[in-house]
Amino acid sequence: GGLGDILMHRMIFEDIKRLIPDAEIHFACPKYYHDAVSDHPFIDELLDSNKVDRQEYIACFNTTTACGRTEMKLAPFAGPHRSDIWASHCGLILTNHEMHFVISSEEKTNGKNIIESHRDRNGPIVIVSSVSAMQNKNLTEAQTVKLINGLRDRGLCPIGIHNNPIWEYVKNDFPVISLNKIREWISVIDQSDYVVSVDSAAFHCSGGLKKPMVGIFSFTNSESYGKYYHTAELIQGPCPYGNKGCYNWITCPYQNNPKPCLIDIDPEIILSSVDNMLKKYPKGDSI
Secondary structure (H helix, E strand, O other), X not given: OOHHHHHHHOOOHHHHHHHOOOOOXXXXXXXXXXXXXXXXXXXXXXXXXXXXOHHHOOOOOOOOOHHHHHHHHHOOOOOOOHHHHHHHHOOOOOOOOOOOOOOOHHHHHHHHHHHHHHOOOOOOEEEEEOOOOOHHHOOOHHHHHHHHHHXXXXXXXXXXXXXXXXXXXXXXXXXXXXXXXXXXXXHHHHOOOXXXXXXXXXXXXXXXOOOOEEEXXXXXXXXXXXXXXXXXXXXXXXXXXXXXXXXXHXXXXXXXXXXXXXXXXXXXXXXXXXXXXXXXXXXXXXX
């Protein structure tokens, strides 16, 4: 999987160490993603997944395809959270689902400075992740414009985030932070007051950091993916067939619109969830 899957993997290592305190835990993933887990207190060593010699280990579990197989088998019904699927694959039942982020004071300062360099108005900072690595999860330009303007009307300072510049933001003169360094990206989310995100790595990072947030879901199930993020307001896009995440957007039989669960999300519904979030967390404080 991508960055979001790497972040969700952070939930499983505490229980491995709890069950086998003397175990030395090595986690193998693509080297680009090492910074996403380099601070984890229960990982003893990070490995490049392209260079692992499994013969060197007493026990080795490959989690690569476990979630895909499980979710496709259960679709259109939602299954367990991905962390629980991986844990089960490794013979575990998780008792805790903490990501255990450890962010240094220098990283926090850097994240705050990046945010302030992109601020274009007063008010609490809302990091907006309307673009995912999977384009079929992206909000449309019309949805994005209404969302950003609605956030501004509420006295907030919305700033987009992605690893590349987002045309919809540039075109409409909205601030957007473009970062390729994962630790900086995490630090920016950590230093925000609120987050509004589609089903993306930003959603899972925010959940792990316990940021007040709104999560927007289409063909994946919000209740499953947001199960352990107790600071999240969850939005499930409408489905003409009553599904709550069919996991099969490519062959959606709804002829008038191949992605009604995304395209038909009214920005006012998102903003209503933002209002709920603001009532619960009026200062944007994390728990």
